[in-house]
Amino acid sequence: MPRVSGGKFPATRSPASTQEPDEGPPTEALRPSSKRSSDASVQLDDPARRHKKGEDLIKEAQIPPWQKGSRSHSKGKEPTMSIEEPEGQAESPDELGRRSSFMALFDRVYDAGRLITFMDYRINNLLQEIDALKAGGSPEAVAVAKERVTKLERELARTQQERTEALQRLETFDKELNEVRGDLSEARKQLKEARVRAWKVDDDLLKSMKDLESARAELPKQAIDDYKGSTNFEEGLKRMGRVAYEYGYWVALARFRSSHLDSKVEEDPFTIRPEDDSVPMERQQAFDNSNPPES
Incomplete structure (x- = not known):
């Protein structure tokens, strides 16, 4: 070495x-x-x-x-x-x-x-x-x-x-x-x-809440429309119309009597007579505008 x-x-x-x-x-x-x-x-x-x-x-x-x-x-x-x-x-x-x-x-x-x-x-x-x-x-x-x-x-x-x-x-x-x-x-x-699924569920829930709020806002209006289209509402209007018509007749009759003290009215058209109950009459009558037959 x-x-x-x-x-x-x-x-x-x-x-x-x-x-x-x-x-x-x-x-x-x-x-x-x-x-x-x-x-x-x-x-x-x-x-x-x-x-x-x-x-x-x-x-x-x-x-x-x-x-x-x-x-x-x-x-x-x-x-x-x-x-x-x-x-x-x-x-x-x-x-x-x-x-x-x-x-x-x-x-x-x-x-x-x-x-x-x-x-x-x-x-x-x-x-x-x-x-x-x-x-x-x-x-x-x-x-x-x-x-x-x-x-x-x-x-x-x-x-x-x-x-x-x-x-x-x-x-x-x-x-x-x-x-x-x-x-x-x-x-x-x-x-x-x-997280994506949770975000999607949150979006669906938010959309459902908005639809619910919209339905709540439309519900009263829809209820009113449904009530107006019901039979009870129509019958009520008819009753109200008859009452208003009868009330107007009584007001006109009172004015007529106050103006013409010597005049007399033969009968009251709204007086209920027992003999009228036996006469058949339909609730809905078609309006007839033709001339009455000559006697």
């Missing part, structure tokens, strides 16, 4: 590490140095320095990111995946709860991916260190480095398993969220249809 200036080795990535982690490699592992190659042998031959560096890497890799807090939120960044919300639609409490769980799980998956990338980088560095120790180091240092790599590989496998399970739960939550949104859209559609 070729060495670079400063006793450091180039940072290589495995195919899985495609995302640049926020907690990147140590600054001294990436920063070019102008030190001579003689310093590299001093640093590689320092067991205390290598042991301390390896312990720091293991401790840092074993801390779950969700215990340290999402770096994407602490640095003011947002996850690359965004969930679009339909405009003009208010979310229900159940959907808000599912959305919160969905985002929390997404943050956990995001941080797990960053941790896997970070641990993969550490393993690559340790493998490079092992190669360097094999080239010019003691067997004890090589064994210690291999033990660190094995421990980190176990931690990496466990983290990858957790990430896979979290991705499965994330997919399940995504499906449930889409189903809830579909149910919510259907419920809103039904609510809109119910």
Whole structure:
């Protein structure tokens, strides 16, 4: 394995590490140095320095990111995946709860991916260190480095398993969220249809009330018209006509007698005689305007 200036080795990535982690490699592992190659042998031959560096890497890799807090939120960044919300639609409490769980799980998956990338980088560095120790180091240092790599590989496998399970739960939550949104859209559609039906019923009710008010206004007039067309009304008019005619006769007779005191009226035409009751007479008599027969 070729060495670079400063006793450091180039940072290589495995195919899985495609995302640049926020907690990147140590600054001294990436920063070019102008030190001579003689310093590299001093640093590689320092067991205390290598042991301390390896312990720091293991401790840092074993801390779950969700215990340290999402770096994407602490640095003011947002996850690359965004969930679009339909405009003009208010979310229900159940959907808000599912959305919160969905985002929390997404943050956990995001941080797990960053941790896997970070641990993969550490393993690559340790493998490079092992190669360097094999080239010019003691067997004890090589064994210690291999033990660190094995421990980190176990931690990496466990983290990858957790990430896979979290991705499965994330997919399940995504499906449930889409189903809830579909149910919510259907419920809103039904609510809109119910509102349209309610508006139509209100219009029909208003029209019925207007018709009722119009009928109430026309009812007295119709009742009067019906009463005027009834038989009782016609008979009443006839009786009123006879009474008025008789009253007028009596008034004219009184005036005649007051004007002609010596005159006498042979009989009263309105006097009821018993012999007239036996004479048949129709109530309705056709008017005869012909000349009477000569006697």
